[in-house]
Amino acid sequence: MTYHHTEEAKQKMKEKALGRHPSEEARKNMSIAQLGRHHSEETKRKIGDAQLGEKNHMFGKHHPPWNKGKHWKLPEDAKRKISESRLGNKHPLWKGNEVSYRGLHHWIQAHKPCQTNCALCGKVKPLELANLSGEYKRDIEDFMWTCRQCHRKFDTERKNGN
Numbered sequence: 001m002t003y004h005h006t007e008e009a010k011q012k013m014k015e016k017a018l019g020r021h022p023s024e025e026a027r028k029n030m031s032i033a034q035l036g037r038h039h040s041e042e043t044k045r046k047i048g049d050a051q052l053g054e055k056n057h058m059f060g061k062h063h064p065p066w067n068k069g070k071h072w073k074l075p076e077d078a079k080r081k082i083s084e085s086r087l088g089n090k091h092p093l094w095k096g097n098e099v100s101y102r103g104l105h106h107w108i109q110a111h112k113p114c115q116t117n118c119a120l121c122g123k124v125k126p127l128e129l130a131n132l133s134g135e136y137k138r139d140i141e142d143f144m145w146t147c148r149q150c151h152r153k154f155d156t157e158r159k160n161g162n
Contacts, residue, residue, distance in 0.1 A: 097138055104136055105129055112140045120150040130154050 005013070022030065039047070053059060074082075089096065099107065108129055117124055125147040132142050146154060 099138065101136065104138065107138065108140060108143050112143060112145075115145045118147040118150050119144040120146050120154065123147055125149075134158055 051057075086092075088094065095103070112129070115127065118127060119130075127145040127147060128151055129143045130146045130151045132144060135142070
């Protein structure tokens with residue numbers, strides 16, 4: 001003989017259980033007790049049926065289009081809008097004036113037009129950015145493009161006070 005709880009008894013048990021949470025130890029024990037157990041084929045079918053159609057959590061929703069296929073590409077105007085929405089201080093990694101030495105140089109390189117000739121000797125060589133004031137602030141005018149030799153000379157003279 002199987003016993004079934006009355007609706008009233010079920011409601012009382014539900015109200016008593018609401019708001020109660022098992023301890024970490026109890027949760028661990030419950031997890032261990034379930035190890036190695038598997039749902040029957042009938043149970044698997046019932047779980048599947050319970051998630052069909054409107055009952056499914058993804059019903060009526062769509063994944064973003066860029067996840068649908070390997071070769072699908074985000075439209076250029078969408079890329080531009082996303083890029084513009086994350087420029088400068090809107091970017092989640094923006095540090096403002098707390099930027100590192102290397103980060104500041106990368107930012108200046110991206111924003112200061114590169115010249116072909118060294119600002120000090122005028123020679124056409126690979127150029128790098130030299131800081132004029134020695135304060136390393138986020139000011140494009142505080143940097144100039146120089147060749148490596150002039151940059152070293154300039155930094156040495158600035159440090160020695162010449």
